[in-house]
Amino acid sequence: MKKLISLNVNGIAHELAVEPRRTLLELLREDLGLTGTKKGCGIGDCGACTVLVDGVATFSCLTLAIQVNGCSVETVEGLTKDGKLSRLQQAFVDHGAIQCGYCTPGMLMTTTELLRRNQHPKEQEIRKAISGNLCRCTGYQKIVEAIQEVARSENEEI
Amino acid sequence: MAKENPQGNKFNVIGKASPRVDAIDKVTGRARYGADHSRTGQLYGAVLNSPYPHAIIKSINTERARALDGIRAVLTHADIPGAKSFGGIVPHQMVLCSGKVRYVGDAVAIVAAETPELADKAIELIEVEYSPCPVVSDPEQALSPSSPLVHEDGNLCAHHKVRKGDIETGFKNSDFVIEHEYTTQKVEHAYIEPEAVLAEPGENGGVTITGSVQNLYSIRRAVASVLNLPLNRVRVIQATLGGSFGGKDEAMSAICCRAALLALTTGRPVKMVNTREQSMRESYKRHPYKMRYKVGVSNDGILQAMEIKIIADAGAYAATSQFVTWRSVVQATGPYVVPHVKTDIYAAYTNNCYTGAMRGFGSPQICFAVESLMDELAAQLGLDPFEMRLRNTLKDGSITATGQKLTHRVTLDEALRNVTSAGGFKAKWLANREQDSASPIKKGIGISCSYRGVSLGAEGADAAGVGISLQTDGSAVVTCGLVDMGQGAATTISLVVAEELGLSSDKIVFLNADTTVMPDSGPTVASRTSFMAGNAARVGSTILKDRIAPVAADMLKCKASALVFCHDFISAGSSRITLAQLAAECFRRGISLSAHGWYKSPKTTWREEDGTGDAYFTFVYGANLAEVEVDIHTGRVIVTKFISCHDVGKVLNINGAKGQVYGGVAMGMGYALLEAYAEEDGQPKLGNFDEYLLPTICDMPQTEVIFLEGDDPLGPYGAKALGEPANEIAAPAIANAVANATGRRVRELPLTLERVLLGKNLIPGRERGSAMAKGAES
Numbered sequence: 001m002k003k004l005i006s007l008n009v010n011g012i013a014h015e016l017a018v019e020p021r022r023t024l025l026e027l028l029r030e031d032l033g034l035t036g037t038k039k040g041c042g043i044g045d046c047g048a049c050t051v052l053v054d055g056v057a058t059f060s061c062l063t064l065a066i067q068v069n070g071c072s073v074e075t076v077e078g079l080t081k082d083g084k085l086s087r088l089q090q091a092f093v094d095h096g097a098i099q100c101g102y103c104t105p106g107m108l109m110t111t112t113e114l115l116r117r118n119q120h121p122k123e124q125e126i127r128k129a130i131s132g133n134l135c136r137c138t139g140y141q142k143i144v145e146a147i148q149e150v151a152r153s154e155n156e157e158i
Numbered sequence: 159m160a161k162e163n164p165q166g167n168k169f170n171v172i173g174k175a176s177p178r179v180d181a182i183d184k185v186t187g188r189a190r191y192g193a194d195h196s197r198t199g200q201l202y203g204a205v206l207n208s209p210y211p212h213a214i215i216k217s218i219n220t221e222r223a224r225a226l227d228g229i230r231a232v233l234t235h236a237d238i239p240g241a242k243s244f245g246g247i248v249p250h251q252m253v254l255c256s257g258k259v260r261y262v263g264d265a266v267a268i269v270a271a272e273t274p275e276l277a278d279k280a281i282e283l284i285e286v287e288y289s290p291c292p293v294v295s296d297p298e299q300a301l302s303p304s305s306p307l308v309h310e311d312g313n314l315c316a317h318h319k320v321r322k323g324d325i326e327t328g329f330k331n332s333d334f335v336i337e338h339e340y341t342t343q344k345v346e347h348a349y350i351e352p353e354a355v356l357a358e359p360g361e362n363g364g365v366t367i368t369g370s371v372q373n374l375y376s377i378r379r380a381v382a383s384v385l386n387l388p389l390n391r392v393r394v395i396q397a398t399l400g401g402s403f404g405g406k407d408e409a410m411s412a413i414c415c416r417a418a419l420l421a422l423t424t425g426r427p428v429k430m431v432n433t434r435e436q437s438m439r440e441s442y443k444r445h446p447y448k449m450r451y452k453v454g455v456s457n458d459g460i461l462q463a464m465e466i467k468i469i470a471d472a473g474a475y476a477a478t479s480q481f482v483t484w485r486s487v488v489q490a491t492g493p494y495v496v497p498h499v500k501t502d503i504y505a506a507y508t509n510n511c512y513t514g515a516m517r518g519f520g521s522p523q524i525c526f527a528v529e530s531l532m533d534e535l536a537a538q539l540g541l542d543p544f545e546m547r548l549r550n551t552l553k554d555g556s557i558t559a560t561g562q563k564l565t566h567r568v569t570l571d572e573a574l575r576n577v578t579s580a581g582g583f584k585a586k587w588l589a590n591r592e593q594d595s596a597s598p599i600k601k602g603i604g605i606s607c608s609y610r611g612v613s614l615g616a617e618g619a620d621a622a623g624v625g626i627s628l629q630t631d632g633s634a635v636v637t638c639g640l641v642d643m644g645q646g647a648a649t650t651i652s653l654v655v656a657e658e659l660g661l662s663s664d665k666i667v668f669l670n671a672d673t674t675v676m677p678d679s680g681p682t683v684a685s686r687t688s689f690m691a692g693n694a695a696r697v698g699s700t701i702l703k704d705r706i707a708p709v710a711a712d713m714l715k716c717k718a719s720a721l722v723f724c725h726d727f728i729s730a731g732s733s734r735i736t737l738a739q740l741a742a743e744c745f746r747r748g749i750s751l752s753a754h755g756w757y758k759s760p761k762t763t764w765r766e767e768d769g770t771g772d773a774y775f776t777f778v779y780g781a782n783l784a785e786v787e788v789d790i791h792t793g794r795v796i797v798t799k800f801i802s803c804h805d806v807g808k809v810l811n812i813n814g815a816k817g818q819v820y821g822g823v824a825m826g827m828g829y830a831l832l833e834a835y836a837e838e839d840g841q842p843k844l845g846n847f848d849e850y851l852l853p854t855i856c857d858m859p860q861t862e863v864i865f866l867e868g869d870d871p872l873g874p875y876g877a878k879a880l881g882e883p884a885n886e887i888a889a890p891a892i893a894n895a896v897a898n899a900t901g902r903r904v905r906e907l908p909l910t911l912e913r914v915l916l917g918k919n920l921i922p923g924r925e926r927g928s929a930m931a932k933g934a935e936s
Binding site: 039040043080130132138144 | 178181182185186187196352398402643644813817820821847848852855
């Protein structure tokens, strides 16, 4: 039987009737059309589905939609404000930290959380933070370089 | 030599650090991958795979599945209107099996339902009666006359040979001979995006497929023949690809044929998205090889003879095994001059998951063997590995194993010198052999090198097209028959057009490939895209420029030869017009603003009887260096530093080029240390990333990249190839570093803890934990 839940996604309030088995990933992609969040493994190993739930990086493939009732969810689509890329998004573009791009939304969300709680992470802290996000194309080097650029800056915006 | 821009840059955009043309789409979530495409009223497809690796199908009963509410189609082989099977080289892989199943990824039935859950439920209700057959799981045994047959016409899938000189004379001329066997494992491409397609019935009675497709044209051929449709009624559109590495080439035929069949049967759009487990179970892998090398050397360290016998596991179907093993046979002696060569490579059918194209395409295996072997020979001769290689490497004008004279500049020694001097190789290599015995952490350093034929070579037709359509506002649409699967082809091709027409690259929109837009350009494989599509883009740009230049000359009242196209302007002396003004004027005068460029590769030759010929029109050269730390108490290997040097001819986009190298090294590290697609009696022993381990960021060392630019006369601006060379020699550099650290040679990949520690792999029992349970009992 469907359950009624309310949640806020990227600043917009939604009220939805969902099957108890529906994952947050399915809710975002299929019910709200936010296909920026990706499914890679379905078991919480690749990190492609990472979103922020009340500010915490969360695997949306392992989270039931009914668990986020009353929560605030941020996805990659919410990173761009007023048509302007976040500094982190811009750094990924500038450093060539993207190849196929399938892991990119998850990488950006995990890193956004890191930079919010630690404005100047050291390289080891960056590596540890995104060690749960698999990338098969880039060898990670340019991803680290992009994050380091933002981490070095005194600008508090991410 | 220089790291980024050796020759000074006479170009506007070529060679610089340009952002990817698709970067903003990819950081905002706007990019649409296969599974991101949906249609109102779409159905969901699901597949029933065989539980057995080898069995006769006695009966299929779909009644209970059909009776379920919400099921719109349940199809078996009997429902296929056209060809029942597909395959680029041997068309014997069944869309839906009848008679026999040959591996656990074979499908017996498909379903289309209103929801994915219903589709899965219907799959469970399909009853299939099987009669299991003996499983063929060892490729060597598969080739023995007593083996059960996987295919009726025998288990030999491919045999290629190379003969040069006289092998017996070679061994007679040798002062000593060594013989070793090297083995490499089966590995998965592990693109993070699983396969996904959307098939829609078309208005003209055909079908449109949008999905994660690497080779649109082979998919179109397969779908057209299975559905009995002419090619022009099958349209294949590439969705943004979430990685491929060769894996979304022919393997996509099955899912595309099935989705198209369901769509045309139901008259509704059908979406099929693989789970990771389905993807692992069905999709082909990199061939595991068993390689026996017998090598003769004279006392001065000069190679005299190589006798090589390789057995590859093709798995259940041929796919591209013939071509993969052909590249191996051409390159099997490594980048060395060997006067007497006898190479035989066999691919055998088994009931294992089938194998096909994967980044490297038959080279990572042989690179591991040859490059390990060179270090072993060096040890025997008391030479260091660098010196051993230098005495034997291919040089300008050398003759390869297939009798091809190298007429381009051979930069192999330069590549080797670069990595060894940047890494301080010789001093470290010597010092590592005298390490303090008290510490369990041993340091190691290793090198490797390779040569690689560019593009398809004598495999087959090799041509590609690029379309350019200039708009009246000075922007342009560019498209190509080859695809961007993440490697950056869209950016590279756009940069070539931008360079030639004097356009800013942000004025270009690159469209994903579509079979109705561009002619068949062959597959996006063999690191051929920069070379082939880059040349086609130059041809197309030149055609267009030659057509519009006279109008510009007329407008500027000068000779066409005096015009300079740069930064969206056309200038002659001090007067200039914008490209937009020129395009608008051309439109007013009725002059076409679109052009197609077509490029066909230079000639190659091949004699299959003795394996001789000019196999590839040019080659690239590269060398790698790895430093490791090995814990000799646990066998754990940590790669601490990596240097990768490649002759790319010419760097077209430094960002993209470096990215290819970093990614190639990471994939090579996985091959060296972590990855193995384990099967037992044809059954996969793992299905997802919890057990198939990929390198994470914490496994990656700092990698230094050095590019050599040789200015190949054939390539666009001199560019050659990089994607696969960047991957193929990482593993042997690491293996050689481990041997330098431990003093022990491991001849099997991956270098697991136990192989490094004990010299052998501990094979887990049939059931997880069974070995421990047995231990507890006793």
